[in-house]
Amino acid sequence: MSRFLTVIPVKEAVAIAEKLAVRPQKIERVPAEQSAGRVLAQDVTADRDIPGFNRSVVDGYAVRAGDTAGAGESIPALLRSAGRIAMGNDKKDLHVGTGECVYIPTGGVLPDGADAVVMLEYSEEAGDTVLVKRPVSHGENVLQRNEDFTSGEVVFRRGRRLSPQDAGVLAACGCAAVAVAGKPIVGIISTGNELVPANVVPEPGQVRDANGPMLAAWLGGYGCVPRLYGIVKDERSAFEAVIERAVLECDVVILSGGSSKDDRDMTAAVIASKGEVLVHGIAIAPGKPTIIGRIDNKPVFGLPGHPASAYVVLIAIVRPLLDALLGQEVPLLRTVNATLSENVPSQRGREEYVRVMVKDGIATPLFGKSGLLNTLVKSDGLIRIPAGYEGLEKGCGVEVILW
Amino acid sequence: MSRFLTVIPVKEAVAIAEKLAVRPQKIERVPAEQSAGRVLAQDVTADRDIPGFNRSVVDGYAVRAGDTAGAGESIPALLRSAGRIAMGNDKKDLHVGTGECVYIPTGGVLPDGADAVVMLEYSEEAGDTVLVKRPVSHGENVLQRNEDFTSGEVVFRRGRRLSPQDAGVLAACGCAAVAVAGKPIVGIISTGNELVPANVVPEPGQVRDANGPMLAAWLGGYGCVPRLYGIVKDERSAFEAVIERAVLECDVVILSGGSSKDDRDMTAAVIASKGEVLVHGIAIAPGKPTIIGRIDNKPVFGLPGHPASAYVVLIAIVRPLLDALLGQEVPLLRTVNATLSENVPSQRGREEYVRVMVKDGIATPLFGKSGLLNTLVKSDGLIRIPAGYEGLEKGCGVEVILW
Structure with a gap:
């Protein structure tokens, strides 16, 4: 192991990570009502016109629009019911x-001959006669056949992350169930001699493992199945046994926690002995000592131990691989535009991610050591400063990647 | 039943809905790593200082900062290891x-006497001597004891919707498991003689039920357990049987689909016969013909049938009740500020919700009948025009409630 890291640009690291999504995509079928947040593994086509007929969107009277021309409160049009x-x-x-x-309820089929609907509120029944007190124009209050979707139209493309609204469209298109990408199983192994689990009272010099639960919680929300393998200390044989099991049982393995050089070196050595280390060091801040490797053709990440570093690398480097595994075409990054509240210095040559709070369109950077959890919790997201910049100036427009 | 609705303001309707959250809150314990998206049912206190000791944030040498004053590449400070x-x-x-x-790894305990850490990169070992080539200041590269959280500090208050980062903090504070609000069970009954389920080919005049799956998908994502009771036609006895069962089995019941006056009237009549109709008509657009009722002390909503109307009412009227049931203090509304791309007219006297797309800080309204699904799918969220306004002008700043 060399004493210092050889770093590569973020873009290269992302490309290397994405290429590790080599296995055939897992596919499962889920009911439309359980599809939100899942990634489509098929195109969805409207099997018929939606709606399938001209529909009234109000309660009222189906009429010929021409018959209502000039109608008003004082001189209503008189129509035969x-x-x-x-x-x-x-x-x-x-x-x-x-x-x-003809009387027509909301959602009713517009009868032949009619081309508009007068709202009930602007009409009055008097025996067989209906008084219409306001004119309607051709097509008024009518949802035209296929105004929503046309038979045969591709409504959603494979690779789309579905929303709750999309679930409604699936149902409308006859997809009571739909093929989506299976959830990648992501193993998380916490490493570090100083770590103890949350339910243990730390001895002097020990800290509780925060990264494991944090990474698992994020992964669960992103549509993965996180599997926690607990904490591994620096006994190499125990480490090797856990990583072997995780690689066997999972689609992706994330090693988290060891932020010291010795830990990193052991992590890299274990990955190298079982497979291959592809990247050791990325020009990203925070998160430089990241490892990307492969064991049995499965991606294995060594994330830095500082919580903020691990979280940034998760979002900047691991997420694109997950998108590739899921077949997701467009990243699920929620971004907002904001104005930077103060100067943010950066170091040329590395891509810098700065935590920010966003309020009323103003992004306020939260400077703080990457070992802290509290700035991570207070922040709403990240701004990215490209590698070629020496910083960003107060007042400039920034895109905030929301957590 | 009166022929037309007596509408009440949105604010009043929300207050009436919120007051229906009368039952004692359900509470369950979940592991920290499964807590994201859940609402805290307890305050969380740091059980000790975090970190519990002064920690190095880099690999390097623990030193007395004063000993490195003036150190440089050419004249390094010489320290005894x-x-x-x-x-x-x-x-x-x-x-x-x-x-x-003293050599110290990242995360190591700063030894007595030292007050800073020199990074490995700026040092060189020569036998028992270490050459330090850059000065450090007091506290540099050290995370101070309790810099993150202080023993006894309330870290999170009851009522907080937890994020993945929060899961890490819970673990750090010793909360391997945490008390959260139980998921409200929300029954969904689709009503409407024209409705068929997604797996049925509609006959002429029929449409597939999109609202049921859409509402279920949204509710699932909001931290509820949706339960679909299928489609009820206009046989009153069948309707009554289903609503009785749903009220028995759920915490909240949503009736969705019937948008015609006859359907609404039957829905209101059934609620009235089993319990009480509290609201029938809200000054909201879309969504005016909304019903709020109570059966056996459980909230029952009659949502309008048009998908966009149902979705707006879900977010504007039902959501606050769900927040109250969950004990959630701050609404989970994600909002962004944007500039309106064109004039949006509105009608004084009703609160209007307009679907918008948001891109690069510009909110573009998607005008379209509330019976359409496609504008709902294309939109990113809603802007709200208060009841007292006749519209919003192009170029004005708007807050977009993201879906």
């Missing part, structure tokens, strides 16, 4: 002729 | 005296 539309039936027998109208 | 700190141990026996240094 020619029947009632019932919900869920295609009343083919009803026809609206000149001077006629 | 007095030992090595091992990870996870509180090396009480090591002491850094004047002119001395």
